[in-house]
Amino acid sequence: MNLIEDPWIPAIRADGRQCRIAPWQIAETDNPVVELAAPRADFQGALYQFLIGLLQTATAPEDSEQWSDLYHEPPLADKLASAFGAFAPAFELFSEVGKPAFLQDLTLQEGEAKGIAGLLIDAPGGKTVKDNLDFFIKSGQVEQLCPSCAAQALFTLQTNAPSGGVGHRVGLRGGGPLTTLLKPAGASTLWQKLWLNVLDSSNGLQSANTVLSADIFSWLAPTRVSDKTGQATFPEEVAPLQMYWGMPRRIRLEKQPGFCQCSLCGGETESSVSHFITRNYGTNYDGAWLHPLTPYRIDPKKEQLPLSLKGQKGGLNYRHWLGLVLRDDENGDQAAKVVRDFQATKSALLDAAQPLQLWCFGYDMDNMKARCWYEHTLPVMQLGASQAELVQQWAQVLVNCARESAQLLRQHIKQAWYRRPKDVGGDITFIDAAFYQATTGDFYKALAALARHSQNDTSPPQALYEGWFHTLKRALETQFDQSALNATPEAMDLKRVMAARAALFKNFHSSKQIKQIKPAKRPLKETA
């Protein structure tokens, strides 16, 4: 199967029909493709990245003008087909050892043979199965894959690869990175959904001029192994486009002829994959990689390498909004390149009336254990550069105050619950989660108001700050009372609870952060 020429990508067209398309068909305008339809959530994200990577590699626009023209009118389908077609030799899924196979080690002949389920990031590992501990995700669910699902699984693993034991390398962005993609909020074609995330060549990501370059597609040459005699791979050593095609794991799929019903998509095919072979010490990505689709935490002193943001326990909520959409000065989080580029150059070229969203997804990994798959959609505002700067500053105040409040709430609920709160361990961040949940609606309302305010005023929005102050205070009251008082009086030390409650509000009112948004005391009128 060739991933450029054959229709292997599950998709949905405007009339609702499911189909399989070859990559170039994303440009079809007659009953266009509107969405992908992968059998798993992680595959869905991977297919998007596969197509975005392909567009970036084969047809990156020269400048934002050209980008904008193409956003509104996709290229002719056969033009796209021929642009992609040049890369076809690198996209064969199966081939003899020694000939290139997509995302697979060129020369790997001998290695550990593994069941195909081993490609799936959430599948239980060998030891888990042996110890009979596969409680949630059972073993033996996935025995064989159709070539399409095998390709998706392979790309998903190479893109998100967690550490997999000695020498089984993590992906270019670390294990389980967060990916953030821009998406129109309303109805749109797949083309638009993808093209929003393509950078023009002024970003150093021009289309490949030598088509089949091992600097981009590392599987065209023997793997840069990273065992004792090997080496790490730094950004300076290969083409920047390799970021879209990272291959940390040495894998070779084994195709089997014969009828197959795919364990994942249920489709029936003439051939299947039930095993692959693998070996450790594949490409070891090191150094300051900055993948365009992933937000990073940047050390302001530039002493540490940029750290890709990962899926985290508890998922995402509005306190991450700044770091994912603009930048968060509090912790150094910075939106993905593609998001920053959008704000800086593309936003002005689009119809501001069509709202955008940021689709954020990724695994929360505990080393090689997948704890959770997260997916969130955050609002993206279309702001000019100076407006964005103001909104960033003001929203930072809101977020800082919310963080401070959540932290105070957790601390004082603990004081209400325990005589010696410092001696009690355990994870009680569910308190934070409930607090953020309760204030989410008001935050996004305030954010929209901040954006409006920034259109004609550069002074801090005092009235909005005060509104946020009351929101936080109300939420603290309700959340504290719900958590600290929700027990029979016999079980509670009410004296302690009330003392903690009083301390919570005392600290809230005297907090440095909160003072920024606190309403000024009005003379003659007492405020409690």
Add this chain to the structure above:
Amino acid sequence: MTEHNLHGASPAALRHWHSALDGQRGMRAQLRRIDRPEDVLLSEAFAAFLARLPESWRHERHLMASALVASALAWVQHDEQTSSFAKQLKGKEERPLMSDMRFKQLLKSRTPEEFYRRLLRAIRLLKGQVNVLSLTADILQWYQEFTQGPERNPVNRLAVKWARDYYAA
């Protein structure tokens, strides 16, 4: 001034009835000379009390609460309206008037008899200087929570209201 939930009774009627007791020593004695709250149910004084209150106070399910109110109020000498009952128990001094432990016991009473006994002790501690409406509302809520279980919203529970007044005073 806080709104007290008096189950429909008019604050003026309650206060009036209470202050009229001063001139009706016999009535007051009837209400005071009991061991358990239900002893009051058949007395003439209690009938006179009910006559001033809404129909619902005479309802079978409410009668016990009504009796608790009537007999507790009979021990109140002066309607001290400046602060709530629970705040009065804390008092103004550093050392609370009613100790922390006693206060907790009052909250945790398990039967109307026990509650009644402890309530009288509290009123005695206050030397009969008690907020009549606040005390009435608290007795009514205590009995309601005793029979029907605590309020769903913890903030509105009597224990919490009391604790807020007592510990924050």
